[in-house]
Amino acid sequence: MRYSKAFIPTLKEVPKDATTPSHVLLLRGGFVRMVGAGIYEMLPLGRRVLSKIERTVRREMDDAGAQEVLMPALLPAEYFQETGRYDSFGGALFRLKDRKGAEYNLGPTHEEIITDMVRRDVKSYRQLPLNLYQIQMKFRDEPRPRAGILRCREFLMKDAYSFDVDEAHALESYAVMREAYHRIFKQLGLDYRVVAADSGAMGGSTSAEFQVLVQTGEDSLVVCSSCDYAANVEVAETTLPTDASSADETPDATKVHTPGVGSIADVVAFLTPTLPGISPARMLKSLLYTADERVVMAVVRGDDDVNEIRLARALGVSEVVLASAEDVRKATGAQVGFAGPVGFEGEIVLDPAAAAVADAVIGANETDHHLAHVRHGRDFEGRVASIRMVKEGDPCPSCGAELRSFRGIEGGHVFVLGTHYSAKMGATFLDPEGEEKPLVMGCYGIGVSRLMAAAIEQHHDDDGILWPMSIAPYQVILTPLGKEAGPLQAAESLYDELRALGVEALLDDRAERPGVKFKDADLLGIPLRVTIGQRGLDAGMLELKRRDAKEAEKVPLAETAARVATWVTGLGGELSPRRARA
Ligand SMILES: [Zn+2]
Known part of the structure; x- marks a missing residue:
């Protein structure tokens, strides 16, 4: 993409009401704009990041044996009425009426709809297990939408639902999803922990949150400094601290x-x-x-x-x-x-x-x-009785090392639902003996648009975003300097070379001062930058710099494209097949 043709409306000022880093930087970098309270639109750069997160999620879901569907967002009220959630969801549910007065709600989550989909056509154990997912907008009327796309009223989510013949098989489906989530969060370049929520009624750990560790999250966590123990402080195991004030004899009160x-x-x-x-x-x-x-x-x-x-x-x-x-x-x-x-x-x-x-x-x-x-x-x-709140410095209940306090953003949640929905909605199957049984379900969510914000909360500095290579809107930005024709010509041919290799490049062909170009490149968070100046060209060298490094490296002009491609893949990026275009 040529910067001069791109729609990247950056802002110089920090927008009012924006306080969290992701909110500020997504607005300043021209990734998103607010349409209404808790309602955002994705501009081209934002859409590119979101698409990359979707691609990773979709691939891992498919690899794990889940099949993609797309359910409607506009739902006839009868489905949520069937399980009682039309009322119990309370104010968070968007309710509306059509021209004939029939009631509807916007989907905040899709257990009822998927259960209905499956009960229509799944009748036998031979059709199981089944895991269906979608990537779709969800609607929740948050009382206080805030922090940009971290907590909003319309957001993109991946929700998967598994259907099994019994608890043991449901736990297997759950384990497969958990592993897929690990691969997703790793590929997205996020520092995260799996936090056990309360053990479910079925025994064992049947619910876990994938928490992205940040300073600004809503959830308070304790994380072991040595092993992988992590828990929400509210459910974290307590240990007895050593008593610093033991005394054999206590004087009279x-x-x-x-x-x-x-x-x-x-x-x-x-x-x-x-x-x-x-x-x-x-x-x-x-x-x-x-x-x-x-x-x-x-x-x-x-x-x-x-x-x-x-x-x-x-x-x-x-x-x-x-x-x-x-x-x-x-x-x-x-x-x-x-x-x-x-x-x-x-x-x-x-x-x-x-x-x-x-x-x-x-x-x-x-x-x-x-x-x-x-x-x-x-x-x-x-x-x-043990009633104290676990805190930083307490020993880990698993290994005894020190616990550290963190805040987290819940980016994903895996959960064995059991027969809660299937029993209420009569979603049953016939087992090999011909006996009718309720389907045993699991549900698995990922906040796709929320992860975009979480990635920024975790990867930014004073100058802007530092996108992980796997989700960066562009992998490299080419920055020709000065008014002479040489640097721009060299940048143009490097741009063609990179595109031929499948590297996603942004060519800053604007007639701007070097300072402006560098500032924008840092703000947008493109992981690699190639600087092309006349003096370097005379010596046959270009400057290659990582967004997260202080120093640039000098690279021979002829080797630059190949070096960039190697860095992109080395940092977890993917080369796309060449798109033939004049
Ligand atoms: Zn530990």
């Missing part, structure tokens, strides 16, 4: 006056002169929650946080809600910041790490007062 200091940090600072050795790890943090009408006290070490999912599980309730300031006053007789387990009348749940602190400082259930030298088992009782 003593009330101390702590006027106006309620937070852990303030109390530590205030007490340090009178209580040497006080630290957040020797404080106990007492938080009040409402759980099914009752008020419960959760106690963790001062340097820990309560994992509310674990607390709810320990209490056998579906969720816990932090108590209001008024409820705290009612339950403890003190203001927020001074609650503590000694003398507390309600149920107390205590983390093992908190229980191990032998000489603790706690709130006294009296405004402006704390108790020092408190010991669990002597001064108060509480049920011990």
